[in-house]
Amino acid sequence: MIFVLGMINAFAANPAPPSPVGRTRPPPPPPGLPIDENILTMMLVALLFGIYIIYNFKIKQKTPM
Template sequence: MLVLLGSVSAFAAPVPPAPPVRQGVGIPPPPGDPPLPIDENLVFLLIAALSFGIYRIYEYRLKQKTPA
């Protein structure tokens, strides 16, 4: 077990250096990744979550009413 766990650190890559932080600007996004705003379709996400929750509650109560 010790040999197996010890060999993991032998193959680990070195920690990359921290990116430079500019004054007045937050952490820059990673290069190559498009920005993905989560608040664009938040209403649809909440409606879907509410619908799924109602469905699961209805399904649970339906199972409770039927005799086994």
């Protein structure tokens, strides 16, 4: 089991960066914005949307007598 995990670790390791010698074009620029820039805003909108959906579902649901 340890041997198999060692092989998986060897294949999952990050490869060495490519050599800059012989490169014909420059590397691409880094991404402009981080993924989680507005994560709190998105979470707040999702929470409010969930409350809205639950509220509408309860209004449409018939209550037993």
